[in-house]
Amino acid sequence: MDRPWKEFLKSGIILLSLSLFVYIFYHIDFLEFQTTPKPPFKIKRVSSDPGSNRNYCTFRPLSPEEIQEENILLDSISWPNTRSKSTSVSLQGTSNAARSNFVILPRPGGGSWLVGDQLEVMINMFDFKGRPKTHGGDFLLTRLHNQALEAGVAGQVVDHLNGTYSAVFSLPWEGKSEVEVTLVHPSEAIPFLQSFAGEKPNGVDFYSTFQSGSLTQTTICSGCLPPTQQPQCNYTDLNTGELWFCYKPKNLSCDARISHFVRKPKPRKAKEDIFFKSGVTMNVGIPASGPAHVTVFPKMKGQLATNSNKDIPGPAGYYYKGLWSSLSGSTVKRFNSASAISQCLKDKVVHMYGDSTVRQWLEFLSGELSDLKVYNLHKLKQSGPYVALDYAKNIFVTYRCHGLPVRMARSPVTELHYVANELNGVTGGKNTVVVFGVWAHFTTFPIKYYIRRIMSIRKAVVRLLARAPATKIIIRTANLKRVSTPLSALVGGDWLSLQRDKILRTMFKGMDVYFVDAWEMTVAHYLKHDIHPPRPIIKNMIDVVLSYICP
Template sequence: ISVVDAQPKYHVGQLLLIKVVAKDSKGRAKSHGGDFFRTKLLSTAPVMASTTGRVTDLNNGTYIARFKLSWPGNLSVSVQLTHSSEAVEVLKRIRDKVPKRRIMICGFMDEDTNNSEWTTCTNNVVKHVNLRDVCEFSKPTINVSFYCQRPKHPIHCASITACPRMKIITNTLFTPTSRNPESSMELSSKKHNIHLKFSFHHFPRNVNNAKKAAEVKQLTYVSEGIDDIVGGPNVVIIVGLWAHYMAEPMETFRSRVWGIRHAIERLHSRYPDTMVIWRTSNTNHHDKLFHFLENSDWYARQILLEVKKILKDLNVVILDVWEMSQSMWHNATLHPPKDVIKEHVNMLLSYICP
């Protein structure tokens, strides 16, 4: 790591360029790109501040990180290799070649015969599977696919009840009016004339640590929720869809986002002054091997880029929190600390109440 055209003193507003040369396990300079980095510029005095760098891959083993100097002080640079190019290739193969990495275990219950059975379910069905052997719960009109293995007992597909587990290959201003943490929550403030409604998205979702099974009939897809909303100038819709899709093929996530895009277009045709905000993915911790394989930063970053690509010409606010989470003063974590979430909310409110 070295400074490009180093100067004895820099001024606020200048660019600081950092050159990074990647090496292999034997210490030899690499001749190709594809490595995935986290970069950060930080200081503790006279102000405690941090920001991220924009990394350019020169595709020859060399990278340039660009930092805008926005405050005075003695600054430090942090460069972290999150995934080597070799690891990124493995992640790509897993994502693209293993369509059934996430398996949901769901229950079917025939109330007439009292027969019950648990079967495996997934958002993706492999090509060689006979569709007569599965129960299909797909909704093509909103770009959704979901399949379960058909029960062996004479139980109808419509008898699906709950999915309790997954296998992997309040603010004081508000008073709760109703709450079901596995599906939805509503909060109201008469003083501030605000009503909040939170709804959890449909599968895929991680429920292996849930206190109770996810009741299938209580879940709705984001597109369906948007279609049911009565919009207007005092209505704000916030979508945060990414974390539970990191263990899914990109095509699954892409199709859901297109379905949501179409729902937003339908909403704006009815209520053109409704604000829609999409909250992006953030950085994640990589403490264990499965974190790299299922919830890696590279997966999260690809999801963010896909969202921007699909929604780029739509009247939607992209609340990009990636750099904020990358530059925070905490260790990376899937669920950011409260002080970071506070800044997310502040940025959110800057769009709602400019």
């Protein structure tokens, strides 16, 4: 009886094994799915800022500490709400630069203006009917400049919330200088700028191409994707929690996505466009009531400079004879030759991440250093990646575009890496420099989307500095652009850039990082504003960067 029993048991084991093999074979996809790592958070759809058309935006949930920080950040960039819901779109009560004016206030204590003094200007706003404005909220830019000296400094604007504003200027150089005040946007335009982000979605159409064999399909994508009957592909990054979605193509899987691109927004016509008419309600100079210039004399020994507004932060720096000098305590050195630049960068590894305004710095360096050979690994001018090498001097520079969202020509999705993930792969050390600038591509998204992106980058910076404290971290801020149409203002205007710039600075304040103040460097310069600042400004930015690297 033992032998038949053993044979029966053996047959049973074989049958059970075959059954188990068949089960695994037919359910292998299910088993693989179950073992895929899950993100340490739940994806849920929540609305963002109240009163705007963004209820389809998805935001990564935050910890209690992050929620508290986000609320503080939102408060820090809050703008006076001056428009009633019942107010019709009309120029009658809108701020009018041509009827407004500014007045240079006398020097406190009398006498001549001296180098080191603080100049104050009072700005009075009127509407198109010539009536004094009774509330604040206008977006103003101010500058003191002497074009013959190639000198300029940005003014610091204070909104008194009653239709008047103060602009305060440092006086770093002697001679005659002129005050310039510009109404970038009237207060009546700001609500439209606030609410536009998140529409259509985001004012810009992002697309992805899906391909399998000879079959190719294209669908629209975004971090804020309106729900429809069409299923969505979820491309949430498991490490950072960064969100991105595409409508699923009808005949292809989500895994078939190969490229990302953007199409130029179509011109729009809307009743509120009257608030964004260049030279009328947008980017208009405000005239002076009285002299628009001051003459500044050198400070004599023993004389004290006036500083009547100690609570107002001073400017980051100023131009004189075309050269930028810092007023924050750091010294800007001049790197006017290829040998000076290459000597500073010798034995250095420089990693650059961000948009095309950061790529400009690599292009400048490669143009100045003939021995720094640049290799575009995939022949994608906009996104890169780039590698530059000077073998003899042991200089290694890389550039990679930041991850989605990016407004650019067709690029492989495999090359769109998030900055935080890249930083996690940087070893760091005293010979390593990390440069990043992340702002321009986020102006069409709700500000909460940008806050989360900077949070993830900041966490990666903290980790990098913890493992390699000697690493130099240099952050490029936002800069002014050339804005001339309603769409350009709504999609990527200077007010939107300013909000993100404030967020960026606040979130890295107090950390062991260095800033290149591109905002003030473009406000203070006499050349026209451009998303890609002209060469003289870039040269000064590079001097600031190299001064941080080689103090």
